[in-house]
Amino acid sequence: MTKTRVLTGITATGTPHLGNYAGAIRPAIEASLDENTESFLFLADYHALIKCHEPQTIRDSARAIAATWLATGLNPDRVTFYRQSDIPEILELCWILTSITAKGLMNRAHAYKAAVQANTENSEVDADKGVEMGLFNYPILMTADILMFNGQKIPVGKDQIQHIEMARDIAQRFNYIYGETFSLPEAIVDESAMIIPGLDGRKMSKSYGNTIPLFEAEKKFRKLINKIKTNSLEPGEPKDPEGCTLFSIYSAFTDEAAQTEMRQRYADGIGWGDLKKFLFEYLNDELKDKREEYNRLMADPAELDRILAKGAEKARAHSAPFLADIRHKIGISPMSL
Numbered sequence: 001m002t003k004t005r006v007l008t009g010i011t012a013t014g015t016p017h018l019g020n021y022a023g024a025i026r027p028a029i030e031a032s033l034d035e036n037t038e039s040f041l042f043l044a045d046y047h048a049l050i051k052c053h054e055p056q057t058i059r060d061s062a063r064a065i066a067a068t069w070l071a072t073g074l075n076p077d078r079v080t081f082y083r084q085s086d087i088p089e090i091l092e093l094c095w096i097l098t099s100i101t102a103k104g105l106m107n108r109a110h111a112y113k114a115a116v117q118a119n120t121e122n123s124e125v126d127a128d129k130g131v132e133m134g135l136f137n138y139p140i141l142m143t144a145d146i147l148m149f150n151g152q153k154i155p156v157g158k159d160q161i162q163h164i165e166m167a168r169d170i171a172q173r174f175n176y177i178y179g180e181t182f183s184l185p186e187a188i189v190d191e192s193a194m195i196i197p198g199l200d201g202r203k204m205s206k207s208y209g210n211t212i213p214l215f216e217a218e219k220k221f222r223k224l225i226n227k228i229k230t231n232s233l234e235p236g237e238p239k240d241p242e243g244c245t246l247f248s249i250y251s252a253f254t255d256e257a258a259q260t261e262m263r264q265r266y267a268d269g270i271g272w273g274d275l276k277k278f279l280f281e282y283l284n285d286e287l288k289d290k291r292e293e294y295n296r297l298m299a300d301p302a303e304l305d306r307i308l309a310k311g312a313e314k315a316r317a318h319s320a321p322f323l324a325d326i327r328h329k330i331g332i333s334p335m336s337l
């Protein structure tokens with residue numbers, strides 16, 4: 001049986017937090033264990049370049065993100081795990097696809113349209129002010145990421161669905177002009193993906209500044225848990241677990257039975273202080289070994305390089321011959337052929 005090819009990119013900026021872990025990293029690692037799939041997972045560092053022009057941030061984020069995925073259980077022997085920038089064929093394919101993509105298609109991309117709309121609302125003379133070609137072409141680079149490996153199922157957040165549809169359009173156009181070459185990718189959106197609240201009760205997100213970094217040092221981690229917003233009910237008063245940030249976070253890391261037990265403790269009036277202490281100890285236990293492995297990898301970047309180099313080699317075993325075939329199809333081939 002041929003395996004379904006699952007492919008997804010991780011934009012490499014920032015330090016992963018509890019929300020990223022429960023909502024994206026853990027489910028992706030679990031999915032990669034499915035016998036019927038073959039997973040391609042990569043650090044989208046050339047995508048990061050569009051949003052960030054700080055070389056040190058790009059370097060630090062790539063390292064932290066690679067170490068996080070490996071420390072949380074991604075098995076590089078099972079999954080093809082690589083850095084986008086290690087696969088030159090992706091960028092070459094990006095140009096080939098750029099050459100057959102209608103500009104009008106890119107005009108319709110949400111991120112670009114939002115930038116233009118913001119300029120218009122601010123009465124800018126130039127509607128494209130501040131828009132770089134990287135942002136404009138972003139969906140084509142994403143398409144090249146996917147088509148280079150004939151990715152079939154693409155797990156993404158809702159905001160990325162449009163990009164996968166564009167990838168299908170571009171793949172179809174290539175197939176129409178040059179003959180059947182690419183399979184048509186399909187977005188997989190996990191509606192049940194967990195959304196974890198942050199310190200202030202809103203969705204945990206870097207843009208709200210309310211995150212708890214996944215591998216924060218123990219002392220700081222305890223402090224952050226203690227900072228989570230609760231209400232003013234006293235110990236002994238029954239409390240409602242629904243809508244409670246502490247309970248939501250606990251639930252993302254436990255099964256039904258543990259949650260039922262915790263509901264009872266809320267009903268029995270457990271105090272917020274005790275609850276925070278309990279949650280800290282619980283999460284710390286869950287994350288301790290992973291944090292240690294993360295710190296070990298962060299202190300040994302040469303090992304990260306070795307793992308990623310092996311991943312790149314595995315990936316290029318697909319991309320190099322496939323690109324040779326694509327070049328031939330478009331007429332870029334040895335003169336003697």
Ligand code: TRP
Pocket residue numbers: 007008009010011044047141142145146154155156157160
């Ligand atoms: N743009 C995606 C995001 O921001 C990351 C990404 C880059 C990606 N290339 C991809 C996702 C290819 C899926 C497939 O989340």
